[in-house]
Amino acid sequence: MRALRLSPLSFGLLAALAHAQSGNVNPTQNSTQAPGGSLAPVFVTANPLGETDLIAPATALYGDALTRRQTNSLGETLNGLPGVSTTTYGPMVGRPIIRGMDGDRIRILQNGVAAWDASSLSYDHAVPQEPLTIERVEIVRGPAALLYGGNAIGGVVNTIDNRIPREPINGLTGGVDASYGGANDARAGAAQVEGGNGRFAFHVDAFDRETSKERIPGFAHSDRQRALDGPDANEAYGSLPNSDGRWHGGALGGAYTWADGYAGLSYNGFEANYGSVAEDDVRLRMHQDHVAFASEVRNLRGPFSQLKFDFGYTDYEHKEIDNGETSTTFRNHGYEARIEARHRKIGPFEGAIGVQLSQNTFSALGDEALVPTTQTTNVALFGLEEWNVTDAFKLSAGARYEHVKQQPTAAGNDKFASAHDRDFNAVSASLGALYKLTSLWSVAGNVAYTERAPALYELYANGPHDATGQYLIGNPDAQKEKAVSTDLSLRFASGPNKGSVGVFYSRFKNYLTEFNTGRLVDDSDQVVAPGTDDALNEAVYRGVRAEFYGIELDGKWRVFQKGAHQVDVELTGDYTHARNMDNDQPLPRISPLRATLAVDYGYGPFGARAELQHAWGQHRVPENDLPTASYTKLGLLVTYKFHVGATDWLAYLRGDNLTNQDIRYASSVVRDIAPEGGRSVMVGLRTRF
Template sequence: MQRDTINGIILDITNDYPVPYAIVKASATDSYTTSDKNGHFSIVVFPSPGCEFEVYHIGYKPVKMHFAHSDSIRKNVIIHLTPAAFNTETIIVSGQHKNSTHEDLHSFSEVLRGKELERMMGSTIASTLKNETGLSMRSMGPAPSRPVIRGLGGDRVVIKADGFSTIDLSATSADHAVSLDPFTVDRIEVTRGPSVLIHSSSATGGVVNAVRNEITDNFPSSISGLLGSYYETVNNGALGAGVLKIPYGNFLGRFEFGRRSSSDVSTRTGVLKNSGLGLSNLSGSLSYRFSNGYTGAAVRNFSLDYGVPGGFTGAHPNGVNIRMFKREYTGLLHVDLPSHHFPSVTLRLSRNYFSQTEKESNGLTGAEFGIFHYTGSLDLLMNHFSFFDNGSAGISFEYRDFNIGGFVFTPHTVSRNAALYFYQSKDFGKYFLEASLRYTYGDFFPRKSTQSFNNRYIVNRNFNLYSFSVSLLRELTNKVSLGVNLSRTTRLPSTEELYSAGPHLAAYSYETGNPALTAELGYGAELFGILKLSGFSFSLNLFYNPYDNFIIPRNSGRLNFATLLPVYETTGAKALLTGIESEIDLDISENIRISSSFSYTRGEFSDGSPLPAIPPLRNITSVNYSINNFTLGWQSEFGTAQKRTDNFEQPTAGYGVHNVFTQYSLISEYFIHNVSLNVENIFNKEYRNHLSRIKVILPESGVNLKFIYRLYF
């Protein structure tokens, strides 16, 4: 009987790292082999009339490979293993392909990882995620950008790295950047639904978590790592970065570096002056494994210099330059407990120092910000607790010392908050229930300000908040499921929303807070469903989110005569956000897939007038052709005109933008080379992002050739 030898490599689908010592078994015989320390394997099979073999590894889902005919056998194959479904301390099912309807729906999560993450990679976390369903990007140039989920931004969207909050000012103003570079992350999780309350009291928002695995018990068998580069033509943007992992017994050292630079962005109608940036990122961590857990510590320095373009009324002609710096210390302890009901506990602690300086075009300092920030959390994993199957409970605290200088008169303020949270789930077979509850206490202690600030304006504030979220999923058949999610959402006002007073030149505004604000309060209702057939899936979400007190800064229509800047006042108002989202995936053949998503949000105040900064209806459709290690695709993004605008907000026209992408993986004995080449806005279309504050100056970037290279070893 004819025999064929199949050679291949086994990779982790979340990060393309080799999986050593996996078992590869030929189904028709008892023969088997194991992958070597670099993930390579070789096995003999009987190809006619077909062959089948299976791949196993502890901690991964088993994979079956089948070739129907001898001429279809590929002698060199890449096999991706998916981590087995598990609940982490934060109850996010992530880093895997979901293999059941429950996993598809009840986690409300999206995950970018592996080659998909490389293809979508942008210069910021927001530009990387902007094409995900329900997400859009708020921006004020390339560097100061932040994700928006269903029209909600700011503190309603929590950004984390390895479960630790990223400390910066990006949630408070459009000109502030996120202190996170996405290039070296293994995956990015976007989570909505009841599990959001583990991290935030804002149940209708979401959580973005960039996973680096800096402190981990998942050790490679030998020295491994990543080297990579990124280049794009629209701004001559370039990046070089690397990660090195060195195991030694029960210890693992992880070291990371990255440098990014870019010049001004080119658009179809001109150059966006003062939009360049320079970034430096350096970190080191040490993990230690012991018999029933692991622990570790990490330190990271992050610095970013970037420009905010000028050209608005009251702004300097050449814009404003911003310098950010953050030093972060994190520590983690995870212990497996000798208890069936309480299997593990995880402690997280962090200390951050953050500074930001905004300089005017003449070199004078317009604003200075300094933050000392301390956080901690203790999470207890739970199994079969009372009525429920599994979940978690935890406590967290946060201490923030926030000082402002320059020509901004917001007082030096100390804020504290503490939270108790509880999340549980129950599987009834055809039904699946999730429930979460969070209580938050917060207080603010502003110190007396100086200069022209009215001291009678300064008052201490404290808040007691509670939020809940309940989700119920009903599996009608093995192909159709429906669900509902109900929530009560609250949010502490920020220091800036309470106490701001003064010009913010980089944001082109004179900002005034409101110390009498009450906590943000709203409710959420969502209906969702999914249809899954062989080679076809369709999902639909409808949401209805009324707010009794929606905290928002609004252009008052007045100018501050000393600075000629428009006055933005922080207010609380009744508001309503409604919308619809859908996704369609269709496999035309074994190699061709069509995917399409629709997202629409409508926001309005109680009098029917539009909320500001609401994205228009968007459709993103892509066609992918994949064979062996090669992928070729086309992506089109369509947006309708947004004419529902707040007072003094500029409407935007509809648009259609088209992109082409290709990817290739080259596997050698010790290395994996991944290459991605994207051509964005291939027809050099002039269009404007409605959530961009600079849309009144210039459109979005023109045609852009983007090259991404990653070397895994």
């Protein structure tokens, strides 16, 4: 199967078809949805019991709130939410970081199961998901994410779409999103059509995004990096070399729905071609096919009242093209299946148990093979129980056991000849409590013990990676990563006014991370002199004792309301402190203290938002890293909603980084050679019918 190649004409045809045939829409279709067609605020990721009053620290984005944040990558779309930053590797690439943790400590799910890619292996590998096709994003921070495995030790990001319809649809509905602008002249569009007869339902969507080189406020290299480059270096200015790209694709799905459930199947394809901002001559060509099956049955008789099954199979490939020739081909294919069974009350307890199975085979083939072909098999059992002790006091307990097996194959490559099979048994458990102090105030806390098996690249990496300018070396004898984590939050909710402030602490034994050795090497890991062409920074994976702690703040207050006029003020902020306890050195790529103040104004169909974000400088960096400077970023958004016949429209104008700041995220591995975009303006139009 190959991804659909779609053009703006495709979007127009889909929209016209839906508009021409749109008729009687079942009014109950939106009974589980929020305004604008987005899913209602019931968290499906944090708790299989489907509650809204969660113990876990969690955030959901949907509807207009998601629309106004959508950018070129999933990481940048979520960047700035409490505790969330992004890896960012140019405008097309960004993977979420939660509380300073990234890679295989953050599980990125698509409708609850894995869609295999290579984004956790390296920062230049994009997450193959288009933000315009996502209806809802759920972020679960901290120990409550253990139901998804040791690889969720930092948190879970679950993107949810309706490619498998979960509710009955009568007639036809659909939508079109289009936008232009930004610091890279992004042209983006997406369209979808859904229809059904009350029993059978279908979904079709298509998307296309293309960008030019990103405009930047000044030099691509930072002041400190230019001092290291020397006076004779050719320095890029005004735009970021090799930062253009394009991706496109689409999906087709269908389902049979009934009063107590649904069952359906979907396929989606994704194609991308973008440049590596670390190497002017390296481009990445990516392709992914993903097939999913999902079903849920409610109101069952017997010990279980509800069963939910999710399955996804993914075939992923990307090639790194160096000077027109393929240097490395990354492939990852496999499946993940998850079954959750919600049981009836057992005394005061209600909860769910489940089984999760996955197997994937990852390979990096070519002259610059980074890891051996490795098959990873994971079998897990998990459960969650809750006890409403009183109307004001609730307890929860969760546990998970998983068996992980890594099976490498050298395939004739001598540098992987010593790689051997590894087996791990990982156990995790958590306790949580929520106490309502009053009808408006509550306090929630969680504590967990989590074990994570090393990822294949942490074990077996032994090769160059030109796209990041590194030579990576794994530790084949690495042991499990173990952590004790806790968080505590105070929450307030009263109508439109709500807020929370929370603290967290995690202590790791054998925290596995990259450490730069300070040596420059060639493709054969032989030391070379500074200034040598194609020199690579040698980095090794090493386990250390580590601790993370910090604070997260999120609040929204209605400060004025008169007639149709209303003004809301939002304040968010976070801070993460992370250190290597073995040598008391900071851990790399940790975001500094950040704070965002926003004012929202609404008057009938008109809306406006001003947002001011300040990030302090990050000077707590490892010895071989450079610090980052502070920045203050200003953004403005103006929206207008209107109706044309039976269609709802939203037009918007968005300005980002209006102060044209030189912004370099401390969480980015390329921060000293690739800043974020400069001043930009974007216009967009969205319709739903």
